[in-house]
């Protein structure tokens with residue numbers, strides 16, 4: 001068993017842990033990710049919900065995403081840090097924000113999604129696959 005993945009918000013009021021390895025990791029350039037990130041994209045690690053435990057009570061903000069699916073973004077109500085999101089189209093998965101990891105190096109990006117929305121100053125490089133929207137079949 002590898003070490004659990006742990007993370008927290010900026011003020012530390014909310015902490016989480018996932019016992020499972022990430023199922024996928026990537027950067028998202030959609031507008032909602034940009035607006036909630038403070039930069040040109042946000043970076044996520046998908047883990048199974050069953051592996052996930054949390055201490056503290058994050059606030060959730062639910063909104064219809066570019067994909068048309070309902071996405072709920074969870075954040076700390078005290079410090080405003082983005083923590084993770086869920087997507088109605090992918091039940092049972094939690095999308096942890098790489099920015100909230102205790103160990104940032106756990107994040108190993110595999111792809112860019114919503115690359116068509118990327119800012120001119122934050123374009124995907126050539127090192128990873130980049131999908132205009134989501135990869136086919138997702």
Ligand SMILES: [Zn+2]
Pocket residue numbers: 009010011012013014076077078079080081
């Ligand atoms: Zn906080």
Ligand SMILES: [Zn+2]
Pocket residue numbers: 028029030031032033034114
């Ligand atoms: Zn996004």
